Amino acid sequence: MKAVVQHGYGPPDRVLALEDVAVPAVGEGEVLVRVRATGVNTPDWLTVGGVPRILRLQAGLRQPKAPVRGSDVAGTVAAVGPGVRDLRPGDEVFGSLWTKSIAAGAGTFAEFTLAPATQLVRKPAGLSFEEAGASVMSGLTALLAVRDVGRVGPGSRVLVNGASGGVGTFAVQIAKRLGAHVTGVCGPGNVEMVRSLGADDVIDHTVEDYTRGPQRFDVVLDNVLNHPPAATIAVLRPGGTFIPNSAGEAKGLLGGLPRVVRAKLARPRTATVRSVECDVTRENLDALSALLASGEVKVIIERSYPLADAAGAVAHMATRRARGNIAITVR
Ligand SMILES: NC(=O)c1ccc[n+]([C@@H]2O[C@H](COP(=O)([O-])OP(=O)(O)OC[C@H]3O[C@@H](n4cnc5c(N)ncnc54)[C@H](OP(=O)(O)O)[C@@H]3O)[C@@H](O)[C@H]2O)c1
Missing domain, CATH: 3.40.50.720 (NAD(P)-binding Rossmann-like Domain)
Structure with a gap:
């Protein structure tokens, strides 16, 4: 599969490259998702730049231990691991791999990603993959x-x-x-x-x-x-x-x-x-999903980039002038 792989820290167009990598093997409680859309968030562009440098203590000193960025995901279930009973191949889902650790996760800037089943819910039919993937x-x-x-x-x-x-x-x-x-x-x-x-x-x-x-x-x-x-x-x-x-x-x-x-x-x-943590649970995802499905809360997307231009999407977010959300779509 194609994935955007990060080599070292620096400007997105220098350190991010679209490469062929192995499709990850699905494990206990995990779901392999064929990614249709994802979004760029602050942890992504901070980790690409490796700034402030103190974050490298956790992310990896010379380059990130997890080489693929991205945590939000919307797509279709490709396979489920042992113990996952309520999702099956073909289901349209959205959610996140986010685990409070900048170093963790398979990354969603890729054609396939692995997510814990507990961090995915069914995507409402009225919500596009792009809207769902950029909103989490x-x-x-x-x-x-x-x-x-x-x-x-x-x-x-x-x-x-x-x-x-x-x-x-x-x-x-x-x-x-x-x-x-x-x-x-x-x-x-x-x-x-x-x-x-x-x-x-x-x-x-x-x-x-x-x-x-x-x-x-x-x-x-x-x-x-x-x-x-x-x-x-x-x-x-x-x-x-x-x-x-x-x-x-x-x-x-x-x-x-x-x-x-x-x-x-x-x-x-x-x-x-009081601080806020992005706590990715099915309960919280369902609450967000209901708000978005009702149409009362809209997902503002300034721009969508193709996976091959993930570097452009990350560079745009890093300007800190993004208007609403920045999406990356995968064909
Ligand atoms: N707690 C968590 O788990 C969690 C999760 C996600 C994000 N965050 C944090 O949330 C923050 C916001 O993230 P974001 O994704 O919304 O994107 P962002 O890129 O941080 O925000 C972009 C917006 O910031 C505005 N901005 C820049 N300078 C400003 C100023 N002086 N006064 C008012 N607005 C200003 C810009 O508005 P204008 O162009 O209109 O000036 C732009 O629309 C980030 O710092 C991120 O670390 C925390």
Whole structure:
């Protein structure tokens, strides 16, 4: 089969190559999926560049131990391993290989991939492979941040920083659906798009700094971390929740890690700081699937790339200007 194999760390067009590799052998509890579409997420482009360099301690010192990137997947079941009883060849599925470890997994930038059966669900018929494959990590993260971590409900005032990215476009829509008043923060080219997703207020970050404004919020989901954590915490109402959700700057040895750690360890007196994990379970995938199938939450895809141009897709995500999600399709 063809797979995009990573050799060393560096610019995507230099270190990623489309190569012939063996189809992985399916094991106990696993499913071999013929990949129809996948998406690019932050862990993918960070691991291609190997920045910040500290991530190489886990991913692999000279090159990644797992040579194929990608964790989101939509496709058809090609084979199931022993113990998998509720999926069979031909089923259309979507899910993720994500296991919280940047070094793990077979990778989905390939014609076939292996996923644990517990991390796949049936794809709703009304959802394209492209939409399903590009939605998993960003959609689950947004859903869990808004619903579970922020406990957003009717009347909650929610600010989403980075409202025009993959996580942000889902978070705005899901918070609106839960009855919140939503303020989205994005760049000038995305103001209309974020408004069209249902945001009540949109702040253009090139014109206005939300940490200096008069508005106060119950929940701030911060997908950018471009302000000192204390400044963001200061815009929370008493009892509010700050959800720092960004890898921060991607350069040097530590990149944005010091700020990420400062944000996560902050213990304000009148507010709570809580992280969100992309927890890939069937229950969470079914909840995301229901939202997408209902048509009330849309998957925003800026662009789809063919597998042969996975490097282009990764390079685009690494600009940190991607609008919604970036898909990779496999014929
Ligand atoms: N907790 C988890 O398990 C988990 C899972 C997935 C992702 N994440 C994190 O979530 C973050 C967001 O990921 P993503 O996939 O949505 O994509 P992303 O590439 O990080 O976000 C792209 C968006 O960021 C916006 N942006 C850049 N600078 C900004 C600024 N100064 N103010 C406001 N927005 C700004 C851009 O908007 P404009 O072009 O409109 O400025 C662009 O639309 C990442 O840092 C990632 O590490 C965490």
